[in-house]
Every structure is written in C-alpha cells, then in structure tokens.
Amino acid sequence: MTQASAEQLQIIGAPLTPMSVIACAGSGKTFTAVRRLAEIRRQLGNHRGRAALLSFSNVAVDTFRQEYQMLVQNASVGSGPSRVEIDTLDGFITANVLRPHAYRTMGARQAAFLVTGGESFLNGFKFNTDTYPREITKMQAGIDDGQFFFHYADNDNTRTLNTAYASGIINRLGQIGAYTHNLGRYWCHRTLAAQPAILRALARRYPHILIDEAQDIGTVHQAIIEQLVGAGCQVSLIGDPNQGIYEFAGANGSFLTRYGQRAGVSNLGLTRNYRSVPAIVDLANRLSIRADTADRCAPRTTHGAFFVSYRNADRENLITSFQAAVAAAELDPGRSAVLCRGRDMADRLAGNEGAPGQGTVKGLAQAAILRDRNKDYLGAFKLVTACILSLLADPPQGLVARLVQPARYPDDRPLRRLIWAFTRNADSGLPDSALTADTQWHPLLLERIRALLTTVERDHELAGVGNLGQKLARRGLPSAPLVTAADLTANDEPPRIRVDTVHQAKGESLDAVLYLANKEHAAALLAGVNTEVGRIGYVAVTRARNLLWLGVPANALEELRPTLLARGFQEAGVGAQGR
The missing domain is CATH 3.40.50.300 (P-loop containing nucleotide triphosphate hydrolases)
Structure with missing residues (x-):
C-alpha cells in the first residue's frame, strides 16, 4: 500500500x-x-x-x-x-514506571526487575491450588469494579484465588523487587x-x-x-x-x-x-455482521473458503491434501499455516512432543530438538539461557529477562553472544540431537557445559554451582537419539507447512489457512463473534489472503453442512476451481 x-x-x-x-x-x-x-x-x-x-x-x-x-x-x-x-x-510501562519508580511502592531496596520463570529462587513463591502448586508466572491479575482479583488458568477454566492469600505472595515477591509479566501491570497501577x-x-x-x-x-x-x-x-x-x-x-x-x-x-x-479475496471478505462479513469491502479482485487460480471433513486418525492426510492444494493454487507454503484452537493439538500435529530427561537436562534436550528439527533458534536460545542461569550459584536477579531482551539491556550483550554461540553450534556447544541421548549426547553436554561455565566465571564473574553432576544427571534419557534420522532427513524435503495456534498467528497475513476445528469450534465460528471461541474462528478466517479451508469432524458434517453453505463456504472438491 x-x-x-x-x-x-x-x-x-x-x-x-x-x-x-x-x-x-x-x-x-x-x-x-x-x-x-x-x-x-x-x-x-x-x-x-x-x-x-x-x-x-x-x-x-x-x-x-x-x-x-x-x-x-x-x-x-x-x-x-x-x-x-x-x-x-x-x-512502555516498564521503561517509564516499573524500572525507575515501582520499587518504592513494592517496598524493595533495589530497582524492580522482571522474572520469567527460569529463576531458581521462584520455587519459594509458588501458589497453592486445588491440584498442585503452580509457578508464580502462571498467576494472573484482573480488576473488577475497581478491585484487584487474582486467578489462574486450569485447562480452559479460570480459577479465582483468595485475594488476601495471593496478595501476600505478590507482596513478598515485590519486596525483593521482582515482578512477572502479568504482575508488572498490577505494580504499575x-x-x-x-x-x-x-x-x-x-x-x-x-x-x-x-x-x-x-x-x-x-x-x-x-x-x-x-x-x-x-x-x-x-x-x-x-x-x-x-x-x-x-x-x-x-x-x-x-x-x-x-x-x-x-x-x-x-x-x-x-x-x-486489502488482504483477502472477495469470497473470504464476504464470509467474514456474514460472520461479523459487517459490510466491509474487498480491495482485491478475485484471482484466476483456486481461491475462496472451503470446508472439508476429517477423522482424527486421518488428520495427517488432511494436512498433506491442504499442502497440495496450496501448491496447486500457486501459493507460498512458507506463508501458509494449519491453525488450531489449542497448543496441545498444534504441538502434536507439528511433532513437538516433549523432550526426554529431567529438570535442566530435559530443558536442554528440548532446546536441541527445537534447533535441529524445527530450526527454531530463538526458542532454543531462550531455553538454553534459562537452563544455563539455573546452573549459576548466584546469578543477578532478572538476568534471564535481560538476556532475552537485548534492545533494552545492551550491557548484557557479551554474555548473550556467548550463550547464542553455545546454542547454535552443535560441534562445540549444545550437542547434536541425532546422537544417542544417554551414551553420546549426555557426556558431551556435561563436558561442554563445564567449559561454558568456566568461561562465564572467567569473563563475567558469575560462578557455577558446585553439584553440576547432580544438576545434569542423565535420568530419563533413552538409549536412542533425541531426534531420529528420519526427522532430520525430512528437513531436506520441501518444508512441511507450519502448524500453530490461532493466537500465535494473530496479526499475520497468510496466503492460505487450514483451520482445524472440532465440532464445538466449528459451530461457534458459524454462530458469529459473540463468544470468544467464535472470535477465535473469525481470526483464523481473516488471516487468509487467498485460500481458506475449514476442517470439520466427519461426524458433525451432516449437522453443520447447511449452515456452512449458508455462510458462504464451498465444499472442497465441489466447484472448487476458482470463484
């Protein structure tokens, strides 16, 4: 534009x-x-x-x-x-309120600092729930009728905490100058x-x-x-x-x-x-009861909004079919995505199963998998940073947050570069995930972590813990690679289309979108934007520039088909060559 x-x-x-x-x-x-x-x-x-x-x-x-x-x-x-x-x-509130001024209100003796959940001292600030103690980073603050209240998410449910109990933990944390992302807003107010x-x-x-x-x-x-x-x-x-x-x-x-x-x-x-083809804008209008206009003309290649049925056992085949449709429509798979409502389903479909191991070793194993299989170097760096700092005897408070926000904390860039180099280099840093986890990967990890901590102590005056062998025990590691050879050689093939959540794709403009919905999600989408689940569906729809597929469970298709057609969807494979 x-x-x-x-x-x-x-x-x-x-x-x-x-x-x-x-x-x-x-x-x-x-x-x-x-x-x-x-x-x-x-x-x-x-x-x-x-x-x-x-x-x-x-x-x-x-x-x-x-x-x-x-x-x-x-x-x-x-x-x-x-x-x-x-x-x-x-x-904005961090730079103008929290960092320079909040410590006085918090009752702290030092400038306020952000904690992200990787700091060992936060074990003393967990809050009790009906099931098990939760990390303080999971506590949310809200305001209702001028009064603060505190809550946490339990799957899709919100659980309210006793205000006096939650305030006591928050105030204790505040007295050492610490705040989480969410509690920073509370302290700003x-x-x-x-x-x-x-x-x-x-x-x-x-x-x-x-x-x-x-x-x-x-x-x-x-x-x-x-x-x-x-x-x-x-x-x-x-x-x-x-x-x-x-x-x-x-x-x-x-x-x-x-x-x-x-x-x-x-x-x-x-x-x-200015983003979407007219057919997708028309669909968005029907869902939101708006009358927006499309600036784009309809292209000659396949485009528009389609629904397709699937069974849970065949979701991989559906994704393969969608990727083929993206290629046939001459769209960019790198700018397209399969979107899900929940993180768990997105991780399963993307192959992001949890890493083996325990504690710090588990975090480092997950970082190696992110780097080698997913090419997610930033995600790997954040994990490695939290793990390395957990191996320091007395790290400066708030250092994790400072290292992952270089624009705001330029003084920490030398240490950040050191950890970045360790994260990226499988030959001298975080070992290759294709190595056998317990007999090859783990011994190299232990050797290289020791070398890294020696450099950190020498160049940055940050001493490591004394019981490193216990902190980096190999319990839970299999006698197999963290990532199979088949997973790694798949990287030589055309890239698999991205699988992510709708929340992560919010704000993006994507060539093609497959919104993989269950019956509840599909029904909420078709009902409009009066519910959060309906609005999540609307966001998925409006990410698509040219092509939108809605995956509908096969056992719900007969019930939902009339509404799908009335809203402006076409059935995939029926009159699907352009609109």
Missing part, C-alpha cells in the same frame, strides 16, 4: 483529539497508525512532549519501527520526528496510584498516545489507561473488537467499543480489506 484511502486520510489528518478507530481485518492499520503518529508529532510542533505508538507484540512493534523509519527517510514528517516512541504497552507525581509527569511527557490492537486491552491495562486519561493524556485506540481473543485477561474488545461512545472521543472506522 502506497496511497492512503479517504478513510485513512480522515484518521491520519484528524485534529489532536482522542479517537476510537474500529478497523476491519486487513485494513492497513500499520500504514494508517504510523502516518497518524507522524501527523500527531507534526501538529505538536515545538511542544516538547512525545507522541507514542504502542502495541502488544514485539513483531508488531518491529514492523511499526521499520515503517516509521521508511516514512522518515522518504518524506518530510514535520518537526521533531525524534520525539516519537514506538513500543509494546508493557515495554499501584505505583501510579501511590505516586501521583509520577502519573502527572508521565501525562506531560506523553500528551498523545496511540494504541494499536486495542481489542487486546485487558482489565488491568484498561485501568492504567484510565489513570493516564484522568491525568490529561489524550489516548487514541485502533483495533477490531471481533478479534478480541484474550478473554481470560478481560480483553474481549468491549473497552475499544465503548471508548468511542465517550464525550470528546471521535469515532472513526476502516472498512476496506
């Missing part, structure tokens, strides 16, 4: 007032938001305040930063382009409430904030935004309520919908879909 539409121009050039922008899927939100950010900064003129564009994922933030940089290079964006910040909402001068200064520094993917705003984020609005900050939201799929955090899109009804907030929209 190079030219703004009339709808986009209305948003980009609007006066400096709060806005609520309801945008359909594929409507060019990135294009619009970045240019709106530049226009806000231009209209601010010599005002020393900063304009901020915030979102919810590092991928989105990287895209925004690249787009803004190109805009700066290719066109004049007005005065003060440097007084612009692009970050995640959590990154408490800090801004307890230190109003910080809130006033923050509103002066950021007089205008634009929040993308605003349907993902949960109850605690919402409360923080209300604090900023109350202090005089003008907040604009852009998003699609029909893609609110984080209901466990209260992020169901309702805040975005209601925000546009406030006095003084301009209510605008983006209704043109």
Whole structure:
C-alpha cells in the first residue's frame, strides 16, 4: 500500500483529539497508525512532549519501527520526528514506571526487575491450588469494579484465588523487587496510584498516545489507561473488537467499543480489506455482521473458503491434501499455516512432543530438538539461557529477562553472544540431537557445559554451582537419539507447512489457512463473534489472503453442512476451481 484511502486520510489528518478507530481485518492499520503518529508529532510542533505508538507484540512493534523509519527517510514528517516512541504497552510501562519508580511502592531496596520463570529462587513463591502448586508466572491479575482479583488458568477454566492469600505472595515477591509479566501491570497501577507525581509527569511527557490492537486491552491495562486519561493524556485506540481473543485477561474488545461512545472521543472506522479475496471478505462479513469491502479482485487460480471433513486418525492426510492444494493454487507454503484452537493439538500435529530427561537436562534436550528439527533458534536460545542461569550459584536477579531482551539491556550483550554461540553450534556447544541421548549426547553436554561455565566465571564473574553432576544427571534419557534420522532427513524435503495456534498467528497475513476445528469450534465460528471461541474462528478466517479451508469432524458434517453453505463456504472438491 502506497496511497492512503479517504478513510485513512480522515484518521491520519484528524485534529489532536482522542479517537476510537474500529478497523476491519486487513485494513492497513500499520500504514494508517504510523502516518497518524507522524501527523500527531507534526501538529505538536515545538511542544516538547512525545507522541507514542504502542502495541502488544514485539513483531508488531518491529514492523511499526521499520515503517516509521521508511516514512522518515522518504518524506518530510514535520518537526521533531525524534520525539516519537514506538513500543509494546508493557515495554512502555516498564521503561517509564516499573524500572525507575515501582520499587518504592513494592517496598524493595533495589530497582524492580522482571522474572520469567527460569529463576531458581521462584520455587519459594509458588501458589497453592486445588491440584498442585503452580509457578508464580502462571498467576494472573484482573480488576473488577475497581478491585484487584487474582486467578489462574486450569485447562480452559479460570480459577479465582483468595485475594488476601495471593496478595501476600505478590507482596513478598515485590519486596525483593521482582515482578512477572502479568504482575508488572498490577505494580504499575499501584505505583501510579501511590505516586501521583509520577502519573502527572508521565501525562506531560506523553500528551498523545496511540494504541494499536486495542481489542487486546485487558482489565488491568484498561485501568492504567484510565489513570493516564484522568491525568490529561489524550489516548487514541485502533483495533477490531471481533478479534478480541484474550478473554481470560478481560480483553474481549468491549473497552475499544465503548471508548468511542465517550464525550470528546471521535469515532472513526476502516472498512476496506486489502488482504483477502472477495469470497473470504464476504464470509467474514456474514460472520461479523459487517459490510466491509474487498480491495482485491478475485484471482484466476483456486481461491475462496472451503470446508472439508476429517477423522482424527486421518488428520495427517488432511494436512498433506491442504499442502497440495496450496501448491496447486500457486501459493507460498512458507506463508501458509494449519491453525488450531489449542497448543496441545498444534504441538502434536507439528511433532513437538516433549523432550526426554529431567529438570535442566530435559530443558536442554528440548532446546536441541527445537534447533535441529524445527530450526527454531530463538526458542532454543531462550531455553538454553534459562537452563544455563539455573546452573549459576548466584546469578543477578532478572538476568534471564535481560538476556532475552537485548534492545533494552545492551550491557548484557557479551554474555548473550556467548550463550547464542553455545546454542547454535552443535560441534562445540549444545550437542547434536541425532546422537544417542544417554551414551553420546549426555557426556558431551556435561563436558561442554563445564567449559561454558568456566568461561562465564572467567569473563563475567558469575560462578557455577558446585553439584553440576547432580544438576545434569542423565535420568530419563533413552538409549536412542533425541531426534531420529528420519526427522532430520525430512528437513531436506520441501518444508512441511507450519502448524500453530490461532493466537500465535494473530496479526499475520497468510496466503492460505487450514483451520482445524472440532465440532464445538466449528459451530461457534458459524454462530458469529459473540463468544470468544467464535472470535477465535473469525481470526483464523481473516488471516487468509487467498485460500481458506475449514476442517470439520466427519461426524458433525451432516449437522453443520447447511449452515456452512449458508455462510458462504464451498465444499472442497465441489466447484472448487476458482470463484
């Protein structure tokens, strides 16, 4: 997209007032938001305040930063382009509230630091449940009627914790300066409430904030935004309520919908879909009761929305058939995906079974599998980092989080490079997963970990634990490779199409999508966007540019077929050559 539409121009050039922008899927939100950010900064003129564009994922933030940089290079964006910040909402509150100021409210003697779950001292902060103690990183915070409550997910169910009990654990953790991703929002709200001068200064520094993917705003984020609005900050939201799929955090899109009804907030929209072919846009309209228009014309190759039945025993054959259909439609399998509702099913279909071994060895084995079979070097690095730091006698608090966030913690890059090299190099670092696990892989692992810890102690003054042999015992490792030769040679074949969850694919634009649903998921999709499961289905549908397949269980097909046809699906193999 190079030219703004009339709808986009209305948003980009609007006066400096709060806005609520309801945008359909594929409507060019990135294009619009970045240019709106530049226009806000231009209209601010010599005002020393900063304009901020915030979102919810590092991928989105990287895209925004690249787009803004190109805009700066290719066109004049007005005065003060440097007084612009692009970050995640959590990154914003970390930099401006948690790291410099939260320790006072937490009762800590040092700056607050993030913990991710790989720190050994967190064993003393597990919380009890009806079944077994859970990691503190699994505790969620929410706000209802102005009061905090705490809960955790138990499969698809949400379990509420006793507030006094949960608060006691959180406060104990806070007194050493530690917070988890979710509890950071809790401490941000408490800090801004307890230190109003910080809130006033923050509103002066950021007089205008634009929040993308605003349907993902949960109850605690919402409360923080209300604090900023109350202090005089003008907040604009852009998003699609029909893609609110984080209901466990209260992020169901309702805040975005209601925000546009406030006095003084301009209510605008983006209704043109630049991503999908007309058949998929028509389907999305029927599901969401919208009337968005497709910018694209129908291609000559096979395209559109189809349903196909499957039996659980034949899911692999269905994926193979889908991959063949992607190739026949001349689409890119690398930009296509099989999407599932749950992580467990996605892992099974992707072949991501759990690694053998116990404790730290199990984590390192999983890292080797991710690297060698899945080519997931970042995932392997994160696992190796947590495992290596668990083998240090007294690692600095928050070091795991610092090592996996290099942009925010540049001072830790030398240690990060050392662990990256260990992770990537199977010849001198994390051993090759094709080696026999108990007799070849494990002895090499022990030898190389010892060498790595020696280097870490020499160059970074971080001593290792004294009982390394016990920490890295080979219990649970098989007399077989971690990854079979067949799995590794499969990497020489055309890449197998990606299998992932809908949540992980949110925000992406994919050439082709197979949404593998059970009866409940398919029925919820067809019923529309009034439930979270229905919205998850809607997100899966609207990821697809050209081709969408909906996998429906064979035993539910007869019941669902009339509704499938009424919504605009075609049956695969029946009139499937173009539309």
